[in-house]
Amino acid sequence: MSILQILHYPDPRLRNVAAPVSTVDDDIRRLVDDMFDTMYDAPGIGLAATQVNVHRRLLVADVSDSRSEPVCLINPVIATSSGADQMEEGCLSLPGVFEAVERANYIEVQAQDQYGQPIELEADGLLAVCIQHEIDHLDGKLFVDYLSQLKRTRIRKKLEKIQKQSS
Numbered sequence: 001m002s003i004l005q006i007l008h009y010p011d012p013r014l015r016n017v018a019a020p021v022s023t024v025d026d027d028i029r030r031l032v033d034d035m036f037d038t039m040y041d042a043p044g045i046g047l048a049a050t051q052v053n054v055h056r057r058l059l060v061a062d063v064s065d066s067r068s069e070p071v072c073l074i075n076p077v078i079a080t081s082s083g084a085d086q087m088e089e090g091c092l093s094l095p096g097v098f099e100a101v102e103r104a105n106y107i108e109v110q111a112q113d114q115y116g117q118p119i120e121l122e123a124d125g126l127l128a129v130c131i132q133h134e135i136d137h138l139d140g141k142l143f144v145d146y147l148s149q150l151k152r153t154r155i156r157k158k159l160e161k162i163q164k165q166s167s
């Protein structure tokens, strides 16, 4: 078990666009295990590889209260989305920041699992929001990008101050 270091906004590496995973091998499975450990330890409900400075298209999530419904998506693609809901979001890369973002409330995702097998997942509510948030990470996008410039500047200054104090 390894806890990986999570990049914090405004680290420019969070803006990298992740490359597809070409082969789901033991290295990828080890990374998936470490990402689950890191997400549960944080604790968070989702983690994209980008956040642990690995620029490959994979993410993990678990939105259950019992922390017993792990979801691993490799090369995820949103095939269908519908509806719209506003939900307050947070992010392990922006500790202490919570803001409302509007996203689709139903999605169908095509991906591979940790054995390289194709899977299709239907998600609504919190899981749908979480998966959209994590796929954004793989495209170098953060939830604060949906906010106004003013709000974003305020958040960046606040986080830079915290990082200076803790370093």
Ligand code: ZN
Pocket (backbone or CB within 6 Å): 090, 091, 092, 093, 133, 134, 137
């Ligand atoms: Zn995030």
